[in-house]
Amino acid sequence: MKVKCLVVDDEPLARELIENHISKIPALEVVGSCDNALKAFEVISSQKVDLLFLDIKMPNITGIDFLKTIKNPPKTIFTTAYRDYALESYDLEVLDYLLKPITFERFFKAVDRFLRSIKESDIPITQESENTEEFLLLKSGSKYHKVFIGDILFIESLKDYVKVHTVNDKRVVTKYKISDFEEKLNSDFLRVHRSYIINTTKISAFTINDIEINSKEIPIGASYKEKVISFLNQWK
Template sequence: MKIKCLIVDDEPLARQLLQNHIAQMDMLEVVGQCSNAIKAAEMLRTTAVDLLFLDIKMPQITGIDFLKTLKNPPCVIFTTAYREYALEGYELDVLDYLLKPITFDRFFKAIERYYVRMSPRETVVRPAAVPEESIFIKTGTRFHKLNAAEVLYIESIKDYIVVHRQGKEKLSAKYKIGDLEEDLKDKGFLRIHRSFIVNLNKITAFSAQDVEIGAVQLPVGNSYKEYVFKVLKVS
């Protein structure tokens, strides 16, 4: 089945460029074009849409404000000439952020991300084999020795990390998650988000959007998706 695309942009030339890019890929189909968010809202109520190409700076309602109103939005790719909205787009979990003028090469990569995200969730049958090792976390002047096998995942909260452990209390410490990532990269741990590092042996299910550790569901950050999915697919 073809991927049904809706283009929302107040610039006719920008809409035409996207239409031309889409026409070069057999698996994509344009089901509509809108010059503003109000018309887009009407179309989304009556038309099935898989992928929304959404401009940010538009009259009446911005693309960001429009996306926030949607309860069950399709996958969204922001299209804009302004870099400063990238962080907010990340927080809204959009699929990609394309800067105008959009080249076909960059457009193609965004479509590849769509396929990665829409891949079905897979159950981890054989987690990566990792030898049990110890890690040390410094709190104040003390070093705490942790068995890597008991760590479920590590969460970053501002300047602190929280180590979530199996059957034990959480351990908090003032630590930069980036420094810890470097220490753990050869011990069977994987950075999946700017705020989360997970123990590969504890993952019970995953998709391109999130990772499950038992009943806990952790998001996969947009900038980590391709690498995370590649690692987990071969684990």
């Protein structure tokens, strides 16, 4: 699932800016937008919130006092026009302290810190689009790429990274281990080598030593050969 975000700020324009920043990052979605801490508490009490964007100076109760009252609060990024509260905020173990006006570049750095803190197994590997076709959200550099699973030709390990090869010669390099994909992709995908996972629906030719996909010859690893040959024999 996407990262569920709650925006809390008594200034409508400030909330609108944060929501606009969130909309530019496919991994995030807004599940609530509140102009005070009491409304925010209702949202947090009624649904899951992964990431809280919280103003500090608000009527009735400050963001800092609000955060202190929440048991097991979500990960929090303070958004404020005041520098004075920075030290106190870090005592609350917030992720970041953003000073208004908040540029998208600075906002993205804070969000990226959060995304990096998520365990790989918690990052959304598969999701469904509006037409029910599964896709991946893969971070490469500063961008998140939407890659439809059915378009993947094969996945190539590059040590601590993988290169996802898709139709139309598109390639996305992302910081995952190949084992992460092996565990979570559907049954159309098969590990054929310590460095390769293939989409079996894209196979164009094969021998007992390699498999051809889109003119690329992919070797069959010795430790995978028995399983792969058993699979390929079903086609004969």
